Amino acid sequence: MEKKQLIMDKAVELFAKQGFEATSIQQITDHCGISKGAFYLSFKSKDALIVALIDHFMIQFTENIDYEVKSTKNVNDLLYNFYYAVFHSFHEHSDFAKILMKEMMQSFDEELFLKFHDYNGMMEKVISSMVERLYEDQIEQTKYDLMYCIKGLMKTYSELFIFYELPLDLDLLARSLSEKTMILAENMTIPFISNEMRESFNHPLNEKPSQEQILDILEQNIAEMEASIEKESLVLLKQQLLEPTLSPPLVNGLLENIRKHPHCKWAAYLLRNHFKLEH
Template identity: 30%
Template sequence: MSKRDLIIEKSIEILSERTIASTSIQDITNACGISKGAFYLSFKSKEELLIAIFEYILRDMTAKYQRLLNLQLEPREKLTQYFMLSFQLFEENSSFISTHVRELIYIVDKDVIEKIHDHFRVADHMTLTILREVYDSKINDSQYDLLICIRGMMKGYAEFIVMQKQTIDYYELSKLLVKRIDTLVEIDAQPLITKEMYEKNPRNCMHTQKEDIIVEIENCKDNYADNSFITDTFKLLLDELQKERPRKALLLGMSSNLTSSNHLRWLAVLVKQYSNEI
């Protein structure tokens, strides 16, 4: 685990019960067993740390979805597991996010917002991938309408669970959602949201570019300068991405080298998605 990841994980434990304002950098460094100097090598301030935590949580969620996509499951069961994982992740992180979201609103900038949109874009891509596995050509025209319907159903159930403080069997709920989607797929109605409409917003573009991977590698380099295995992986990836036709097998092999660190799992997701698109 890198020092940056250590600081983030310990801070999540501390900040699950306290605000950022009532937590000092000394509190954080004491929990990590590091000096303040070591903290400032990774983060300039508590505010920068809070942004990094939110991004860390989003990356962890995305990595878990990617692992689910990689499983050799029957497609309908994979869709059920996808919903169940979504509710579990919501339950695990809702307390921290609800406690600190207002603090985050006041400190985010344009670049941070773009990163958050990147995560939602990838999440949409994963949802569509599973839907296509289950329903194949049946949803060629309706997949984007289905995507929006799914967002609405999941948001509605999540709000009900939180606001009503209800205990619900997530697996049974997930199976119910799959049945609801079956009904939507079979409905004989002209879909409203087309691919062109959905991708009119560049943020919704489903294609991962090699430039996205290169930028992410550059952002991660300094944190792994003392890890020869990771730095060699970075170099191999960068060298391969410079080629006109990067080799898919090599990229996929390198992506598996990145899954040992939470901070790198987002990079692994980008590499895998790019590999599957070339």
């Protein structure tokens, strides 16, 4: 296991028991069996570690759902697959999701709130694309209200097993929320969120990244990774970004090689959207 990933995994264990504020760098290094010097080679501070953990969690969460929505061919399966992916991701990272939701109002500075603002904007784009595929122009007046109802269902039902530790039947939950969403979509008649209101919402960090920014992320990932199929795929994707020569199926194959690696999910998400590929 890479040292950076080891520190992140062990820190989550301590944060889950003690919270962010009560956990010291010394405790983290002791739990990892490393020196403080080794910690500072990976992270400049505990705050930097917390930011990295949030990025790690939110990138995997957003990318998994975006991938599921875009790869679902049958529109009749779209809502079910969306909700299943949402709650499967929450369940996979339940320890960190739990401490994140409990302590976010106490521990985070402006930078972290902006990050959440950014990820919230990306999730809204995923939901928006799903709603448009499902209903096209059938619910033009109420589509933004439906989007926020979907976000509300995600948040409220995630709290049931994050805070109350209820048993999670993913299949039943995904079917139940799909039914509720369809009922809302078919019966809502009074919109609250207008197009003008929606356009006034500001997502300052949610602008499309430039090719140079994506290249910087790829180069950082390539430099940090040991020789592997994922690293080779990243190198080829970097070349494709600079000088497109590969066919879409080959690019899709390279993206599949990297998307399950925890440090490549952000790159996979950005590249998939940059190349505008269909699954």
